[in-house]
Amino acid sequence: MLGVAANDQGARSAQADLTALAGPLSSLSKNRCRVFWSAPLEGAGNTQQAQDWIDAAAPRPILDGRFVSRPGLFAWDRIDPASALLAEHIDPDWRGRAADLGGGWGYLSSQLLARCPGITALDLFEAQAQALPLARLNLGAHADRVTLGLHWHDVTRGLAQRYDVVVTNPPFHAQGRADDPALGQAFIAAATQAMAPGGKLLLVANRHLPYEAALQRGFGKVSLLAQRDGFKLFLATAPR
Numbered sequence: 001m002l003g004v005a006a007n008d009q010g011a012r013s014a015q016a017d018l019t020a021l022a023g024p025l026s027s028l029s030k031n032r033c034r035v036f037w038s039a040p041l042e043g044a045g046n047t048q049q050a051q052d053w054i055d056a057a058a059p060r061p062i063l064d065g066r067f068v069s070r071p072g073l074f075a076w077d078r079i080d081p082a083s084a085l086l087a088e089h090i091d092p093d094w095r096g097r098a099a100d101l102g103g104g105w106g107y108l109s110s111q112l113l114a115r116c117p118g119i120t121a122l123d124l125f126e127a128q129a130q131a132l133p134l135a136r137l138n139l140g141a142h143a144d145r146v147t148l149g150l151h152w153h154d155v156t157r158g159l160a161q162r163y164d165v166v167v168t169n170p171p172f173h174a175q176g177r178a179d180d181p182a183l184g185q186a187f188i189a190a191a192t193q194a195m196a197p198g199g200k201l202l203l204v205a206n207r208h209l210p211y212e213a214a215l216q217r218g219f220g221k222v223s224l225l226a227q228r229d230g231f232k233l234f235l236a237t238a239p240r
């Protein structure tokens with residue numbers, strides 16, 4: 001068995017995990033990355049440990065059975081307070097094509113579809129592939145009415161379609177890293193470039209993150225709709 005990871009993206013814990021499966025490892029570190037490998041195994045390694053991890057991460061009902069989720073996803077068993085703030089400010093009159101950037105297990109998408117009967121298509125983009133089958137289940141109630149697209153996609157690489165409505169609670173750090181405002185700023189740039197004429201972006205963020213300049217670069221009008229619990233919520237309209 002062989003593993004590789006960047007030091008600042010969990011190399012040490014990945015090596016410990018592989019040790020638990022495959023026994024003592026050899027390793028090499030270079031360019032702030034680490035590669036680690038086992039000797040040829042006699043059998044399949046510690047299959048009980050592997051099964052325990054699979055069981056621990058199994059999908060399960062959450063929030064009184066209203067949704068399905070699994071450990072390892074962002075806010076996997078609860079509604080994130082920033083996302084709750086965003087959901088409260090969704091305008092039921094919004095219509096057309098929508099996108100949810102960094103959609104996780106689908107909470108914001110579910111709220112958008114439940115509150116806006118005029119939304120006809122929704123694309124959810126998410127970097128963690130394990131979230132997508134769960135988002136599909138969580139949005140299933142709307143599948144007859146709305147064209148759903150669930151995309152394993154790095155939003156910072158941009159979007160291929162145009163949208164009338166974009167919602168996002170963007171990530172604010174990569175795995176194992178300190179706050180990285182560039183990530184959220186790249187989400188804003190992707191949303192800006194994907195706006196249909198008259199499109200709007202509803203974005204929630206930790207209050208200290210510097211997203212205002214990126215929003216003002218992309219939109220003619222940026223309104224601070226709410227602040228609560230250390231979060232701020234922006235509505236950006238009039239895309240440039």
Ligand SMILES: C[S@@+](CC[C@H](N)C(=O)[O-])C[C@H]1O[C@@H](n2cnc3c(N)ncnc32)[C@H](O)[C@@H]1O
Nearest residue numbers: 074083102103104126127128154155169170171
């Ligand atoms: C703050 S969470 C919000 C999740 C969900 N929308 C919610 O409200 O609970 C940000 C999400 O963005 C995802 N993410 C991180 N980097 C990403 C990227 N480059 N492209 C797409 N999604 C990404 C994370 O996996 C996470 O699910």
